[in-house]
Amino acid sequence: MQRMYSPLEDALTIADKTFTSRLLIGSAQYPNNQVMLDAIAASGAQIVTVAIRRVDLAGGGETVLDLLEGDYHILPNTAGCYTAKDALLTAELAREALKTNWIKLEVIGDRETLYPDVEHLLAAAAEMVRRGFIVMPYCTDDPITCRKLADLGCAAVMPLGSPIGSGMGILNPYNIEIIRAENSIPVIVDAGIGTASDAAFAMELGCDGVLLASAVSRAHDPVRMATAMRHAVEGGRHAFRAGRIPRKRHAEASSPQKGVIGT
Amino acid sequence: MSRIRINGEKKSLDVSTVDELLRAEAVDPAARFVAVAINGEVIPRGRWDSERVKDGDDVEIVRPAPGG
Numbered sequence: 156m157q158r159m160y161s162p163l164e165d166a167l168t169i170a171d172k173t174f175t176s177r178l179l180i181g182s183a184q185y186p187n188n189q190v191m192l193d194a195i196a197a198s199g200a201q202i203v204t205v206a207i208r209r210v211d212l213a214g215g216g217e218t219v220l221d222l223l224e225g226d227y228h229i230l231p232n233t234a235g236c237y238t239a240k241d242a243l244l245t246a247e248l249a250r251e252a253l254k255t256n257w258i259k260l261e262v263i264g265d266r267e268t269l270y271p272d273v274e275h276l277l278a279a280a281a282e283m284v285r286r287g288f289i290v291m292p293y294c295t296d297d298p299i300t301c302r303k304l305a306d307l308g309c310a311a312v313m314p315l316g317s318p319i320g321s322g323m324g325i326l327n328p329y330n331i332e333i334i335r336a337e338n339s340i341p342v343i344v345d346a347g348i349g350t351a352s353d354a355a356f357a358m359e360l361g362c363d364g365v366l367l368a369s370a371v372s373r374a375h376d377p378v379r380m381a382t383a384m385r386h387a388v389e390g391g392r393h394a395f396r397a398g399r400i401p402r403k404r405h406a407e408a409s410s411p412q413k414g415v416i417g418t
Numbered sequence: 419m420s421r422i423r424i425n426g427e428k429k430s431l432d433v434s435t436v437d438e439l440l441r442a443e444a445v446d447p448a449a450r451f452v453a454v455a456i457n458g459e460v461i462p463r464g465r466w467d468s469e470r471v472k473d474g475d476d477v478e479i480v481r482p483a484p485g486g
């Protein structure tokens with residue numbers, strides 16, 4: 156009889172909410188809204204990120220929330236912010252617009268690499284926690300920064316695998332492992348995932364989840380890549396929990412040694 | 419007439435409240451998922467019909483957009 160694993164037996168808990176999917180996904184850069192909806196559905200993700208932007212005073216029409224609300228846990232971000240002050244205002248606007256105190260905190264220091272500005276990130280995180288936000292910070296893969304964010308009261312830490320949209324995967328798996336080992340709050344690799352094996356690798360390192368956007372939205376076939384990512388995150392998680400064999404320099408026969416003909 | 423900065427653009431408008439400002443900018447005050455800040459302070463929807471917009475104010479009108 157095939158043993159079936161219930162998603163509920165290994166659910167992801169962030170703050171006071173529980174999720175059966177460990178894949179978080181973005182809503183941007185899809186070819187069109189239908190592909191976005193189909194890809195997000197295929198991914199099995201339950202948490203979807205959105206940005207907060209000035210209303211296009213010339214345009215109108217439905218917002219991304221009109222398409223997604225009700226089916227997903229919406230996680231607004233502070234993408235595009237370069238200072239703690241801007242991130243705080245964006246978070247407050249997000250809280251008012253979406254009636255959620257969950258926030259993906261991003262404070263960027265450099266336009267080319269979109270690398271987090273740790274100084275502003277820590278300041279913003281401290282103030283947001285004080286104001287009652289559920290803070291999920293996008294951060295460097297630096298164990299000290301992650302520890303500080305955790306100590307400040309963030310609900311998770313989200314170290315990058317590599318720069319946003321770069322598709323370079325996990326550049327420093329050793330740091331990700333250290334971050335995982337040192338923190339009891341969820342560790343979610345966020346940024347740089349390029350393909351399914353990157354997502355599986357993050358999970359095999361023991362991470363609690365993966366957040367990706369470009370890897371799916373800019374793939375040639377976003378819906379198929381979303382499917383791949385769903386399987387990759389599940390597979391990597393099972394592999395991690397299964398306990399892998401160690402790496403060895405020498406072979407260890409996988410077939411029995413006794414009863415071989417000709418011996 | 420008040421000189422108000424709206425979403426980064428300076429405009430001259432003859433409006434008193436946030437509600438009036440939104441209408442002047444073709445944003446339906448009843449639209450969902452809209453948030454407003456004046457001079458860095460979020461103005462909750464319940465105060466849109468009373469909160470005054472003054473000359474020199476810096477107003478942000480935002481809504482959710484696709485993001486990663």
